[in-house]
Amino acid sequence: MKKIGFQTLGCRLNQYETDSLVTSFTKAGYDVVPFEEEADAYIINTCTVTNKSDRKSRNTVNKAKNRTENPVVVVTGCYVDSDREALEAAEGITYVVDNDRKSEIFSIVDAHFKGEFIQPTNLVGDRFAYNTAVDGFHTRGMIKIQDGCDNFCTFCIIPHVRGRAVSRPVDKILDNVKKAVAQGFKEVVITGVNISRYNYEGVSFEDLIEQILNLDLDFRLRISSMEPEMIGDKFYKLLNHPKMTPHLHLCLQSGSEKTLLKMRRQYTYQQYKDIVTKVRSTNDNFHITTDLIVGFPGESDEDFNETISAIREIGFGHVHTFPYSRRKNTRADRMIDQIPESVKKDRAEQIRNASEECKRIYGQSLIGQTERVLIEKVIDGMAQGYGQHYVPIQFPWDGSNNEFVNVNILGLSEGDDPHLIGATC
Structure with missing residues (x-):
């Protein structure tokens, strides 16, 4: 063997x-x-x-x-x-x-x-010729719906290495979901490069999500990282579906309108805020996480402070922070006003501090509530998993993993990477 x-x-x-x-x-x-x-x-x-x-x-x-x-x-x-x-x-x-x-x-x-x-x-290339992932390293079943990107943001190398956007056929996706659930996955995660731009023969992203949610199967649906674009009214309504988890990772990248324009993003900060407002109208505690780039060429102190303000204004539950990295064949690499690495490092640290503050505030908002936790592993009588809001939770448990358990949230751990502490209902 x-x-x-x-x-x-x-x-x-x-x-x-x-x-x-x-x-x-x-x-x-x-x-x-x-x-x-x-x-x-x-x-x-x-x-x-x-x-x-x-x-x-x-x-x-x-x-x-x-x-x-x-x-x-x-x-x-x-x-x-x-x-x-x-x-x-x-x-x-x-x-x-x-x-x-x-x-x-x-x-x-x-x-x-x-x-x-x-x-x-x-060999003939095919970006969707993958078997249903059953024996991998994750307890959640990931479903690829799309690959590539046509946005060509000025900082991003992905369109050059993943290619132009292409969407997977609807029937293949639905079949993949059915097989994943049949194999025992209780949570399905939709993934791709730019999933909100999914479009296959007139079926949009929100149309696809609706078809997945309407499958007569027992699972909950989580949406992976997505861009704040091509989001219609139907999508906001779908967030109320009982299978849909109240968490979205919406990529912001900067809280500065000037920087977003230089990045060639497809939205303004005001439009981003409007999306978040509509999302949270479906659930006050809807969990929004994001990506932020610091030290983008030309980012002034004022631009950076606008990003810090955005973290607190939106109330992100978590922020992935990336110091800007020059990539060959991108427009930003040719910009003349590059930021020194020492400044990027300092700004990234400030972003992390603001993010940790907001993460703790969001975690505290869940104390006293009930989370439906999907157990990922059990170590020495303590279960670890994620509730519907996608916040890590630990609680005493003498059962096995890959089970849904209702957990009362009793508190929040100390330290730089806090998790919720609970007890089964």
């Missing part, structure tokens, strides 16, 4: 694609082991969204090459599409597989162990 180790960097879409590959290897009898252990093959699903992501990708590849003697090393993901030539020229890498052909990695590795070498570029 050959051993396969996986390491995934970056977004939920990468996580979904890795989970699908894990399922293919497991079904074929391979032994999937932790990446830190010795294995016959290592598959690294890389990210290139920032310079830091590039470094992590390179370091992870080097670890795989040196972990055991002559392993099969497969490098895939966005870093491949960003720096393919360097990876193909590097020693110790067996296969370099782009995003379009990532779904073929099982066939490539399986053939290799049977004595056949398949050149990845000779």
Whole structure:
């Protein structure tokens, strides 16, 4: 039995694609082991969204090459599409597989162990040819509905490495959801690169969500990271559906109107606030989380302070903070008013402090309420999982994982990364 180790960097879409590959290897009898252990093959699903992501990708590849003697090393993901030539020229890498052909990695590795070498570029690419992820690393079933992006924000490399936007057929998505629930997943997560722009033969994003919610199956639906655009009145109504979780990760990137314009975002800060107001009209405690970039070229102290004010005005429950990272082939890389790294670092720290303050305020707002928790793991009699508002919760439990349990929220832990503390009802 050959051993396969996986390491995934970056977004939920990468996580979904890795989970699908894990399922293919497991079904074929391979032994999937932790990446830190010795294995016959290592598959690294890389990210290139920032310079830091590039470094992590390179370091992870080097670890795989040196972990055991002559392993099969497969490098895939966005870093491949960003720096393919360097990876193909590097020693110790067996296969370099782009995003379009990532779904073929099982066939490539399986053939290799049977004595056949398949050149990845000779294969036909298909960004949706993934099996339903059953044996992956997550208790929530992720469903890919879309890939690529046409927005070309001035800071973003993703359209260059993931390609133009393409939507998955509706029937394939619905079938994927049915299979995921049949395999025991109790929560389904919709993922993609720019999911709010989903459109397949006239079926919009909100039309698709409506069809998923109307499936006669027992599950709850969570929407992964999305852009605050192409959101219609139907979507706000769908947020009241009993299967829909009251949490959205709406990417803001900046609270400054001037900076948003330079980023070439598809909305203003005022429009973003209007969306949040409509979302929270469905549920006062609706959980909004976001991404913010600090130190974008030309960001003044005033622009930055507007972003700090936005964190408190919106009341985000969590903020992913990214110091601006220059990416080749993007417009922002050619802007002349680049911000010093020391300023970016200081501003990122201020954002994190403001975010932690808001996170604690939001967590405290849930004390005294009941959360329906999906248990992800149980360690020494303590269950860990997420309620419908997507806040981590711990409580005493002598049962198993992957169960829904109603939990009374009693308090909030101390420390920099607080979690809710509860007890079963």
